[in-house]
Amino acid sequence: xxxxxxxxxxxxxxxxxxxxxxxxxxxxxxxxxxxxxxxxxxxxxxxxxxxxxxxxxxxxxxxxxxxxxxxxxxxxxxxxxxxxxxxxxxxxxxxxxxxxxxxxxxxxxxxxxxxxxxxxxxxxxxxxxxxxxxxxxxxxxxxxxxxxxxxxxxxxxxxxxxxxxxxxxxxxxxxxxxxxxxxxxxxxxxxxxxxxxxxxxxxxxxxxxxxxxxxxxxxxxxxxxxxxxxxxxxxxxxxxxxxxxxxxxxxxxxxxxxxxxxxxxxxxxxxxxxxxxxxxxxxxxxxxxxxxxxxxxxxxxxxxxxxxxxxxxxxxxxxxxxxxxxxxxxxxxxxxxxxxxxxxxxxxxxxxxxxxxxxxxxxxxxxxxxxxxxxxxxxxxxxxxxxxxxxxxxxxxxxxxxxxx
Amino acid sequence: xxxxxxxxxxxxxxxxxxxxxxxxxxxxxxxxxxxxxxxxxxxxxxxxxxxxxxxxxxxxxxxxxxxxxxxxxxxxxxxxxxxxxxxxxxxxxxxxxxxxxxxxxxxxxxxxxxxxxxxxxxxxxxxxxxxxxxxxxxxxxxxxxxxxxxxxxxxxxxxxxxxxxxxxxxxxxxxxxxxxxxxxxxxxxxxxxxxxx
Numbered sequence: 001x002x003x004x005x006x007x008x009x010x011x012x013x014x015x016x017x018x019x020x021x022x023x024x025x026x027x028x029x030x031x032x033x034x035x036x037x038x039x040x041x042x043x044x045x046x047x048x049x050x051x052x053x054x055x056x057x058x059x060x061x062x063x064x065x066x067x068x069x070x071x072x073x074x075x076x077x078x079x080x081x082x083x084x085x086x087x088x089x090x091x092x093x094x095x096x097x098x099x100x101x102x103x104x105x106x107x108x109x110x111x112x113x114x115x116x117x118x119x120x121x122x123x124x125x126x127x128x129x130x131x132x133x134x135x136x137x138x139x140x141x142x143x144x145x146x147x148x149x150x151x152x153x154x155x156x157x158x159x160x161x162x163x164x165x166x167x168x169x170x171x172x173x174x175x176x177x178x179x180x181x182x183x184x185x186x187x188x189x190x191x192x193x194x195x196x197x198x199x200x201x202x203x204x205x206x207x208x209x210x211x212x213x214x215x216x217x218x219x220x221x222x223x224x225x226x227x228x229x230x231x232x233x234x235x236x237x238x239x240x241x242x243x244x245x246x247x248x249x250x251x252x253x254x255x256x257x258x259x260x261x262x263x264x265x266x267x268x269x270x271x272x273x274x275x276x277x278x279x280x281x282x283x284x285x286x287x288x289x290x291x292x293x294x295x296x297x298x299x300x301x302x303x304x305x306x307x308x309x310x311x312x313x314x315x316x317x318x319x320x321x322x323x324x325x326x327x328x329x330x331x332x333x334x335x336x337x338x339x340x341x342x343x344x345x346x347x348x349x350x351x352x353x354x355x356x357x358x359x360x361x362x363x364x365x366x367x368x369x370x371x372x373x374x375x376x377x378x379x380x381x382x383x384x385x386x387x388x389x390x391x392x393x394x395x396x397x398x399x400x401x402x403x404x405x
Numbered sequence: 406x407x408x409x410x411x412x413x414x415x416x417x418x419x420x421x422x423x424x425x426x427x428x429x430x431x432x433x434x435x436x437x438x439x440x441x442x443x444x445x446x447x448x449x450x451x452x453x454x455x456x457x458x459x460x461x462x463x464x465x466x467x468x469x470x471x472x473x474x475x476x477x478x479x480x481x482x483x484x485x486x487x488x489x490x491x492x493x494x495x496x497x498x499x500x501x502x503x504x505x506x507x508x509x510x511x512x513x514x515x516x517x518x519x520x521x522x523x524x525x526x527x528x529x530x531x532x533x534x535x536x537x538x539x540x541x542x543x544x545x546x547x548x549x550x551x552x553x554x555x556x557x558x559x560x561x562x563x564x565x566x567x568x569x570x571x572x573x574x575x576x577x578x579x580x581x582x583x584x585x586x587x588x589x590x591x592x593x594x595x596x597x598x599x600x601x602x
Contacts, residue, residue, distance in 0.1 A: 014475070042478040046499060056497070059480040288476035288507055295470060318502035325506045368505040369514065376509030398511055399453035399461040 001026050003301060004087050004095055006077050006239070007103035008032035009041055010287050011268030013060055014294030015101050015301070020066065022302055028069045029095055031087070035074035036126050037062055042287055044129045045148065048136075049155025054126075080243040082261045099263050099301040102240055102251060103294065106233035106269040106285050111143070111202075118205050119212055120227040123148055135226040136161060141214060142228045143202065145172035147315055149230030150185075153194050154319050164195040164222055171198060175232070176315060178330045180340065181363045184349055188321045202227075233285050235270045248272055250283040255307040257297040265301055267293035274310030277328035277360040277378055284313045312378055316368070322347075325371040328361030328378045329353060336360060341392040350392040357383045370398040377401070406489045408557050409530060409541055411462050416452070416551035418460030422543035423448035429531060429542040430518075447516045449528040450543050462551060464543075465512045465528035467491045473527075476507035481525070490530045498524035563599055570595050 003019055005012045008030050019026055032038075039057040046052045062071050076090040080100065087095045108122035121132050138161055142153045145167035153163045165172070171182030172189065186196055197216065205227070206213045212224045235250035246252045246260040250272035257265045257273075268290040275282035289311040296308040314327035329336075330353055340351040346366065352374070353361035359378050364371040374391070377384065390396045424436070431439035431446035439446055450464040471491045474482045481497035482504060484490070500523045505513045516526040531541035539545075544554040553560070574592055 040478045040480075042501075043499070052499065057479075059478075287478050288472070288503065291475040295475070314506055316502040316506040318500060323502050325502065327506070368502055370511050372505055372508040372513075373511045375506060379509075395456075397453055397455050399455045399463070402453070402461065402463065402510065 001098045002096055003028045003099045003101070004097040005030045005101045005103060006087070007101075007105055007268065007270075008034075008038045008071075008073070009103065009105055009268070010290035011103035011105075011294035011297070012101065013038055014291040015103065015267060015298040016069070018295050018298035019301065020069065022298075022304075024066060026068070029072065029097075030070070031072045031075050031077055031089070031095075033074065033076045034125060034127075037073075039126060040287075041124070044123055044126070045151040045155040047129050047155075048123070048132060048152060049158045051155065051158060077239060080239065080264070082243050082245075082264065085263065097263070099265065101294075101297055101301065102245075102259070102264065102266045102270060103268040103290075104236040104239055104270045105290075106235045106283075108148075108229070109231045109234050111229060111231055113202055113205060114229060115205075118207060118227075119225070120205065120229060122229045122231075123152055124233070132226055132228060137225050138162060139224050140164075140226050140228065141166060141212075141222060141224040142230060144230035144232070145169065145196075145198075146175060146230050146232060147173070147317060149228070150189065151317065152228050152230060153189075154192075157192065157194055162195070164197060164224070165189070166200055166202065166216065167196065167198045168201045169198070172196065173326075176313070176326050176330070177324075177363050178338075178351070181324075181326070181330070181349065181351060181365065184365055185322070185324065188319075192319065192321050233269065235272075235283055235285070237270060240266065240270070248281070252281075255309070256300045256305060257293060257308055258300065265297045267297040273308065275312060276310045276381060277312045282313075284311055286313060286315060288314070312375070314375055322366055323368050324363065324365050325368055325375075326361075326363045327371075327375045328359070330361040330363055337388075339388045339392045341394070343394070350394070352388050352392050354384070354388045359384060359388070373398050373401055406556065407554055408467065409464065409544055410553045410555055410557065410560050411464065412551050412553065413459075413461045415549050416460045416462050417549055418452055418454070419548070420452055421546045421548065422450050422462065422552060423452065425542040425546040426450050426528075429534065444518055444521070447514070447518065447526060449526065451512065463510060463512055465491065465530070466510060467528075467530060472507040472509060473504040473513065476503045478503055485532070488530075488532070488535065490532055492529055492532060493525050493527060495519040495522070495524040500524055566599050567596060570599075 037058045038060040040059050043057045078088045078090045108124040114120055119135050140156050140161055140163050142149045142165045153165050156163045172185050200216045200218055203217045204215045214222045237247040240251045241247050250270050251266040253266050253271050259266050269285040272281045272283050299306040312328050317324045336353050336355045338353050342349045348367050349365035351363040362374045386396045386400050426448040427446040428436045428439050432442050453461045453463050479497045481494045504525050513525050513527045515523050517523050540554045544552045
């Protein structure tokens with residue numbers, strides 16, 4: 001069987017590993033437009049902060065794979081012929097496939113003032129990080145208070161660079177957490193020495209002697225060496241759309257990860273799967289979900305018919321001052337009741353969102369040990385056996401939840 | 406593949422497994438010098454207490470596929486192919502906290518144990534000891550049989566046998582009434598026999 005994988009990040013590599021684990025004699029081709037050995041995208045902010053070197057980011061050793069695995073790095077797929085089952089590369093060659101996985105991932109959203117000439121960059125690929133690095137000397141601005149933005153700000157701060165985070169909404173991580181959790185993050189980030197400006201946007205950028213002069217919407221002006229934009233990601237669906245595969249926000253897949261075209265599967269940031277907490281189709285562009293989808297796609301490519309029941313958005317952010325773990329939906333909706341408790345002595349905060357006695361969202365601030373148990377309940381859709389108010393008050397032990405399972 | 410099976414109903418909460426675990430993972434491997442080492446060895450098995458004050462030993466299950474392995478962004482968590490044990494490479498770990506988020510049993514902690522850097526810390530099922538042909542330290546010291554090192558399928562077979570016999574006794578008692586040979590003694594004898602297998 002010829003298996004072709006487009007994209008060599010989380011989903012692509014997880015798929016390749018699973019394929020080889022269950023059928024080692026398979027001919028696999030993995031195509032990536034980046035000319036680097038497989039690396040982890042989430043580590044780019046650490047690379048920027050000088051905490052990791054380039055070779056430490058490599059997550060797979062391509063030489064350890066069997067001879068019938070083909071790695072094509074630095075190649076782009078031009079189009080997919082779904083009738084004759086061919087993948088056509090921009091450089092010319094045609095590769096035939098029996099099973100194809102589209103794991104093209106997502107691209108960073110580029111705002112209207114995005115201009116590399118004016119030292120405004122997004123941070124999504126290794127090339128981006130390499131472009132940003134020489135420009136940064138002592139001051140930087142990060143636009144967007146998402147995970148990429150805050151992690152980039154934290155990384156730069158570790159290098160003793162003055163960072164200002166400009167957030168258009170009222171508090172950091174506004175897409176993931178609610179206002180109250182946002183306050184704690186904002187306070188701790190400020191205590192660490194990161195300047196945060198909420199409710200503002202960039203009005204204009206001027207260049208003067210290699211230094212950027214950025215004016216904000218409130219009229220405030222800032223000097224900076226470079227601007228890093230972290231305004232979210234957008235699924236890359238152009239390739240699939242061109243081939244006539246059904247797309248919506250991302251590529252539409254059924255529960256067996258198969259797209260509308262036969263023999264073509266999709267996984268990772270580019271595809272739209274069931275979100276258990278939201279109970280609707282959603283794009284969860286995070287690493288663990290992509291790996292999981294790649295795993296299930298591989299099982300189904302081998303004809304095992306393993307249904308993927310969906311994932312949830314979850315994230316963990318650890319800095320020197322705090323460790324935040326969030327999952328699911330936290331902002332109240334229909335029939336969602338919220339429970340929360342702040343413990344000032346330990347600077348811990350717990351929040352739990354429950355719908356019909358089934359947890360749908362959580363945010364644990366500074367107590368990571370027990371977060372996984374609740375996330376598992378959200379994922380499985382299991383109803384709680386104990387009072388949720390007692391969980392946030394730390395009155396019940398997690399063992400009460402674990403023991404009956 | 407042999408795994409450590411936890412039987413929480415037998416645990417009395419003596420914490421000897423925790424003590425043995427930290428000693429075995431210390432530099433000197435001696436209970437007398439381990440507390441004075443510069444990097445204090447931490448136990449990798451956790452005894453939680455429920456609200457009913459019942460102890461519950463909680464340790465890494467070495468799941469397959471492992472959610473922590475899937476969530477690890479640096480590939481610091483990997484599976485040893487020959488034994489199936491999920492291990493952490495502390496040199497690659499960047500302390501991002503993803504594994505604690507993914508672990509459905511809440512067994513991953515963050516401690517300084519190598520190079521004065523904080524990294525993820527969990528049970529390695531005494532990988533080094535198993536290579537020497539020994540059984541995991543927590544199982545060795547467990548006095549009440551709450552931790553058993555056994556082939557998982559064999560363990561399940563035994564449990565099935567026990568359950569089947571219990572059901573059989575119930576049916577027999579219902580049909581014939583209480584016989585001259587008390588059911589409880591019969592049950593105990595059979596359990597003994599199953600244990601000997």
